[in-house]
Amino acid sequence: MSSSITSRPFRIDSEADFFRVRQLLIDLHPLVGPGYVWEIRHWDGQRYHNEDAVLSPEWAQNIRLWETADGQLIGVAHAESRPGNAHFEIHPDYRSRIEAEMVTWAVETLPAPNDDGQRQLETVAFEHDTPRQQVLTQHGFTKGSYFWMLRHMRLGNQPLPTVTMPDGYSLRETRTEQADYEHMAALLNAAFNRNIHTAREYENFVLRSPSFQHALNLVAEAPDGTFAAHVGLTYEPTNRYGVFEPVCTHPDHQRKHLAQTLMFEGLHRFKALGAQHIYVETGSGEGQNAFYNTIGFTEAYIGYFWTKTF
Numbered sequence: 001m002s003s004s005i006t007s008r009p010f011r012i013d014s015e016a017d018f019f020r021v022r023q024l025l026i027d028l029h030p031l032v033g034p035g036y037v038w039e040i041r042h043w044d045g046q047r048y049h050n051e052d053a054v055l056s057p058e059w060a061q062n063i064r065l066w067e068t069a070d071g072q073l074i075g076v077a078h079a080e081s082r083p084g085n086a087h088f089e090i091h092p093d094y095r096s097r098i099e100a101e102m103v104t105w106a107v108e109t110l111p112a113p114n115d116d117g118q119r120q121l122e123t124v125a126f127e128h129d130t131p132r133q134q135v136l137t138q139h140g141f142t143k144g145s146y147f148w149m150l151r152h153m154r155l156g157n158q159p160l161p162t163v164t165m166p167d168g169y170s171l172r173e174t175r176t177e178q179a180d181y182e183h184m185a186a187l188l189n190a191a192f193n194r195n196i197h198t199a200r201e202y203e204n205f206v207l208r209s210p211s212f213q214h215a216l217n218l219v220a221e222a223p224d225g226t227f228a229a230h231v232g233l234t235y236e237p238t239n240r241y242g243v244f245e246p247v248c249t250h251p252d253h254q255r256k257h258l259a260q261t262l263m264f265e266g267l268h269r270f271k272a273l274g275a276q277h278i279y280v281e282t283g284s285g286e287g288q289n290a291f292y293n294t295i296g297f298t299e300a301y302i303g304y305f306w307t308k309t310f
Contacts, residue, residue: 005074005098007105010063012055017065018047022210024073024089029239034279035126035150035301037089039243040211041234046080048209051200058082064105066098077102084112086123095131103139111310119310124148124303133306141306146284148305151297153278155242155271158296163265165220166256169228171265174217176206184219187227191248211236218265220258226250229258233266235273242270244280263295 011017021043028037047053062083066075074091075098086106090099107121114120123141125132133143165171174180181199188197206212216233229249235242244266249259270278280297282288289300 004069005066005094006069007064007066007075007098007101009060010065010078012057012060015055018055020073021063021065021076021089024076024091026236026238028089028091029236029241031092032090034152034277035303038087039234039241039279040236041232041243041245044209044211045205045245048212049201049205051198051204053204053208062110064102064109066094066102068094074098075102077106079110082112083110084114084120084122086110086121088123099131100135100138103135107139107308111308114309121308121310123306125306126301126303129303136306136308139308141308144305144307146305148303149282149284149289150301150303151280151282151289151292152299152301153295153297155267155275155278160267160271161264163261163268165261166258168223169253169256169258170221171262172219172221173214174206174219175214178203179225181206183225183227184230187219187230187248187250188246190250190252191230192246216266216269218262220253220262222250222253228253228256229262231259231262231266233269235270235275237273239277240275241277241279242266242273242275244278247280260291260294267295 022040025037025040025043063076063078065073067073074094076089078087079085080087088099088102090102111119111121123136125136163171174184178199181203184202185197185199189195211234216235218231218233219227220229222228231247232245233242234245244263247259247263267278280292282292
């Protein structure tokens with residue numbers, strides 16, 4: 001690597017590096033195309049969708065920044081939540097100069113034990129991204145059979161359906177109140193078969209995340225006042241794109257088109273803000289993708305998981 005480019009750990013003594021990375025994600029989006037870098041909701045969620053939103057020492061250990069001699073941030077390698085996975089945010093002008101070094105750092109720093117007790121590192125490469133696949137192969141990664149998908153819709157001027165909620169349910173925005181935090185935690189745990197979500201983590205995200213807006217955080221309220229479904233919306237005005245994350249329905253309220261209805265309402269709100277492109281992440285399941293087809297997502301970018309076991 002050229003001596004004019006250096007790397008260093010993420011600094012946790014101020015907010016500066018968090019917002020520098022966030023701005024890099026915004027700046028890179030139009031340069032690299034959909035899915036090559038995290039969208040801002042993903043980055044904000046890693047920081048604020050936690051019971052403790054203070055920058056922890058793990059951020060310095062699990063995130064490394066690459067900079068030019070004049071201080072321009074051009075690359076970030078990092079884990080999501082905890083080690084065992086790696087993600088790479090790279091300015092395309094410098095990719096050939098720093099990508100291999102970023103992967104080397106991840107291999108040396110981010111592996112974690114898998115279910116078999118072996119140390120393992122996982123990452124994703126788009127099926128059409130030959131340079132990334134070559135670098136991963138050179139570092140001993142193996143392509144798996146499971147893939148991740150980014151679904152895309154050009155919103156433009158296409159017509160949107162009128163939104164009508166099923167009988168007994170009401171569509172509303174979330175509110176800054178304890179009851180909503182508790183209802184949201186309960187819904188997320190039930191919908192995703194988890195037990196990790198708490199009212200406190202959701203409160204932190206609501207109160208602190210720079211991308212959060214109640215007007216873009218929609219729920220279907222059941223007759224008993226609990227949340228039956230939820231669709232989170234994030235709008236990035238610089239690049240005029242919107243993201244659906246999360247999309248979920250409580251198991252007790254499925255097959256009522258609640259999430260679909262919330263997403264259609266979300267598209268109306270995105271359109272009013274001037275969004276041109278909408279994205280949603282999904283897996284390889286046929287049911288998931290059939291659902292997103294009904295919303296109007298017509299394109300898919302596919303990335304396979306690559307794994308290195310030590």
